[in-house]
Amino acid sequence: MTDTTQGSAQGYLADPRNEQVLVYLNGDFVPRDQARVSVFDAGFGLGDGVWEGLRLHRGRLISLQAHLDRLYEGARSIAIDIGMSRAQLTDALMQTLAKNGMNDGAHLRLMITRGVKRTVNQDPRFVIGPPTVVIVAEYKTPRPESKARGMTLFTSTFRTSGPDVFDLRLNSHSRINLIGLQSGDVLGGITVADAGREAGSTAVVHQAIQKGTLAAHKVGRLLVIPHEAWAAWKARHAAPPEGWVRLSTLRQPLGIRSDKLSEFARMGYVPGAVRCNPFGVPGPSTQFGTWYIDPKTAGRLLADRRAGRPMPWHGKPLLDNLRVTYKLWAQRRHPATCATCAAIWGEAGPPADFEDYVARYPALAHGAKRHLTLPWSPGLTVADPPSSRGGPPKPPAISRAQHELSARKG
Numbered sequence: 269m270t271d272t273t274q275g276s277a278q279g280y281l282a283d284p285r286n287e288q289v290l291v292y293l294n295g296d297f298v299p300r301d302q303a304r305v306s307v308f309d310a311g312f313g314l315g316d317g318v319w320e321g322l323r324l325h326r327g328r329l330i331s332l333q334a335h336l337d338r339l340y341e342g343a344r345s346i347a348i349d350i351g352m353s354r355a356q357l358t359d360a361l362m363q364t365l366a367k368n369g370m371n372d373g374a375h376l377r378l379m380i381t382r383g384v385k386r387t388v389n390q391d392p393r394f395v396i397g398p399p400t401v402v403i404v405a406e407y408k409t410p411r412p413e414s415k416a417r418g419m420t421l422f423t424s425t426f427r428t429s430g431p432d433v434f435d436l437r438l439n440s441h442s443r444i445n446l447i448g449l450q451s452g453d454v455l456g457g458i459t460v461a462d463a464g465r466e467a468g469s470t471a472v473v474h475q476a477i478q479k480g481t482l483a484a485h486k487v488g489r490l491l492v493i494p495h496e497a498w499a500a501w502k503a504r505h506a507a508p509p510e511g512w513v514r515l516s517t518l519r520q521p522l523g524i525r526s527d528k529l530s531e532f533a534r535m536g537y538v539p540g541a542v543r544c545n546p547f548g549v550p551g552p553s554t555q556f557g558t559w560y561i562d563p564k565t566a567g568r569l570l571a572d573r574r575a576g577r578p579m580p581w582h583g584k585p586l587l588d589n590l591r592v593t594y595k596l597w598a599q600r601r602h603p604a605t606c607a608t609c610a611a612i613w614g615e616a617g618p619p620a621d622f623e624d625y626v627a628r629y630p631a632l633a634h635g636a637k638r639h640l641t642l643p644w645s646p647g648l649t650v651a652d653p654p655s656s657r658g659g660p661p662k663p664p665a666i667s668r669a670q671h672e673l674s675a676r677k678g
């Protein structure tokens with residue numbers, strides 16, 4: 269016996285008498301090393317069968333009737349005709365015990381498979397004989413250490429399939445569902461579904477796995493995240509600064525749709541807003557992400573709104589408008605020799621793509637924006653001097669928005 273089986277809840281004390289037991293095999297009694305079934309047996313090829321485990325305690329098979337109820341019900345549910353009555357089957361069990369001289373401390377495994385098939389396939393109609401009926405009886409005394417120490421129980425984080433998919437009340441020979449679950453617990457980790465429930469979004473977890481920022485391995489049909497990897501991911505997951513409020517909570521008082529607010533934030537029109545997806549918060553409520561804002565700024569926005577003052581995003585281009593200007597800019601793009609363009613975009617150079625453009629264009633001065641969409645001609649030099657704010661975007665602030673407003677007026 270290995271160390272593994274010592275730790276198993278199904279571990280038992282080695283007993284030399286088990287080497288000599290006779291196995292019931294389709295009505296015959298054979299030594300254990302001769303107890304063989306065909307490779308064409310439906311049980312071998314497909315796990316197509318049902319079984320019961322029975323314990324012999326002081327001459328009695330515990331809950332025999334309940335076990336037989338389940339066996340016949342399971343066999344009926346997959347259309348296996350056991351071909352033996354309850355009395356005949358009970359008799360076979362008793363004969364097995366008698367042949368082996370057992371009256372206490374034994375465990376029996378009664379197995380019924382659909383039987384030998386013409387070929388190994390899934391269609392039950394290819395069976396060519398009666399069901400295979402096997403009874404293995406062995407001495408299985410629980411390990412005294414286990415009895416003394418007891419067993420540590422825990423609730424598995426893995427879930428087997430629901431009864432509509434694979435009903436585990438059917439005591440079938442195929443235990444893949446449960447074996448996967450046990451090996452998953454042995455390897456340790458939590459499922460993506462459970463991680464998603466914890467994080468508030470399964471999509472966020474899947475994204476992290478796809479990006480390679482979160483480790484996961486396949487266990488059976490499940491993707492499992494090792495506990496340490498999950499803890500580390502949670503720890504480094506972006507959280508908003510202490511006390512900041514979710515931008516979407518300003519939706520009602522500002523009288524604006526939350527996805528519009530997020531869009532303004534992404535355009536850099538909401539002063540100081542930061543994008544985060546803190547752990548435990550449902551994933552981005554809109555395509556523009558989940559944004560957080562300093563409570564002071566939030567208070568100022570609300571006060572401005574009540575006083576009827578313009579909001580910082582007032583009159584600013586939105587994504588659709590930006591698509592138009594982006595297209596125009598790309599079409600009319602000035603050659604690299606244009607010094608004005610070079611000054612507008614600064615060291616970072618022109619935007620690499622639309623995303624980059626969206627992040628930088630709205631913050632440009634009006635004159636700079638105008639220059640970028642003017643048709644190119646060699647004479648066009650500094651048609652409209654760009655402001656000094658033409659470089660990569662800095663975090664937006666109220667003062668900057670106001671500055672831009674005054675620059676526009678001037």
Ligand SMILES: [Zn+2]
Nearest residue numbers: 602606608609
């Ligand atoms: Zn230019």
